Amino acid sequence: MSKRSKRNNNNKKISSTKNKRNKIPEPISLENPLIFDKINVEIIKHIWKNPDIRSSEISEKVHIPLSTIQRRRSKIENSTLFTKNFDLDYHRLGMRVADLLIKTLKGDVERIVDQITEKHSKSILEVTVRIGHPDVNLVVRIAYKNNDEIYEIIRTLNTLENVESIQWSEILKEITTDKQGLIENLFQRSNP
Known part of the structure; x- marks a missing residue:
């Protein structure tokens, strides 16, 4: 089997990481869709604003059980919808x-x-x-x-x-904006 592609136990093709950086990301999988309901949108707002926020903090702020936040956050973070990276201040x-x-x-x-x-x-x-x-x-x-x-x-x-x-x-200067409205707008479009 070549290094560029392999198959997993479900006989689905897995691409190598070498080609992933040049490709446009695929939409969220239809097999395991991420639902953009009110709870998920709230979780996304909080982790977008602060990627290091604890699930317990989100739970307290949105008044939703911790186990629900943890389960949904895990699914959101594993969906490849977000990437977490560091920025260097040149x-x-x-x-x-x-x-x-x-x-x-x-x-x-x-x-x-x-x-x-x-x-x-x-x-x-x-x-x-x-x-x-x-x-x-x-x-x-x-x-x-x-x-x-x-x-x-x-x-x-x-x-x-x-x-x-x-x-x-x-x-000369990058001006950061609050993206909360953008998040709501994006996910309202995703849910007909």
Whole structure:
């Protein structure tokens, strides 16, 4: 059996983790659906706001038995609906962050992404392929120390085949918002 795919006891295909980072996540499984009722939405609101919140705290705040919160929270966290990760504050390290807005001509965008990551992997925070804006179909978020460094990155990217133009904008400040309304809106759409 190949390393890329294996089958579990139920004869379902299991993909390797190597390809998971480049794929769009699948919707929540129909075999084991996550129901977005009032209780689950309340749990989601609390863990979105504070991923380290204890189930007992949620139970006290929403007046629902602890066992119900624990069971439902476990199902929510195992659903792959959320990912828990750490963010690094680049500004506190003396770094600056910018988005490079790249217009590519005909060509394989994936190949261009590979070339960019090969040349500047030490500066890249993320790369996204976009549609909708005629002059931007690739965005590269980078961390850099000074103007000389970003100039050098842009200069080398301009030499890549099929890169027509590059614009850039520096992120001065990220403004966080309370996403509680967004959560309610998302999950109301999920429950007809």
